[in-house]
Amino acid sequence: ISAVQWLCNANKKSENPAKRLYCFFASLFSVLVRGSRAVLQLYPENSEQLELITTQATKAGFSGGMVVDYPNSAKAKKFYLCLFSGPSTFIPEVPIKDVEAGNGEEESGMGAGEEGAAQAPGQGSQT
Numbered sequence: 001i002s003a004v005q006w007l008c009n010a011n012k013k014s015e016n017p018a019k020r021l022y023c024f025f026a027s028l029f030s031v032l033v034r035g036s037r038a039v040l041q042l043y044p045e046n047s048e049q050l051e052l053i054t055t056q057a058t059k060a061g062f063s064g065g066m067v068v069d070y071p072n073s074a075k076a077k078k079f080y081l082c083l084f085s086g087p088s089t090f091i092p093e094v095p096i097k098d099v100e101a102g103n104g105e106e107e108s109g110m111g112a113g114e115e116g117a118a119q120a121p122g123q124g125s126q127t
Contacts, residue, residue, distance in 0.1 A: 004042055004081075008049055018056055025060035025083075032085040037064075042079040050079070057083055 007020045028038060044050040054066065062083040070076040 002041060002043055004040055004053060005044070005049070008045075008052065018052060021053060021056035022059055025057045025062060028083075029061045029085055034086045036085045038062075038083045038085075040081045040083070042081055044079060053081065057081065061085070 004021070004024070007024055008017045009015075010017050032038065042050070042053065044053070050066065057064070062085060064082045064084045067080040067082055069078040069080065
């Protein structure tokens with residue numbers, strides 16, 4: 001059994017698996033960098049449990065979905081929850097056009113992230 005299925009367990013009526021799952025996914029989302037991915041292998045008991053897990057992950061801010069490996073096999077079937085923490089904060093360099101000259105030639109200049117170029121707050125170097 002995976003840790004995610006353990007969070008789905010309720011021994012008492014007072015226990016709330018949906019809240020437990022949401023707390024787990026919200027915590028995971030908070031520690032991941034924007035654009036990060038997380039993949040969790042699951043062993044869902046049924047489609048309702050699968051729906052509960054994916055719904056709580058979505059509520060916590062993730063996008064993504066379920067990937068099923070060997071979907072036609074009863075024994076080898078594996079479920080993977082693929083989670084994406086939003087778009088990357090990486091900003092690609094855009095060529096600057098010489099608008100005044102009107103010739104459409106690119107100027108040599110520094111783009112975001114190059115030495116000497118100004119960066120927006122929170123835009124450190126990507127490694």
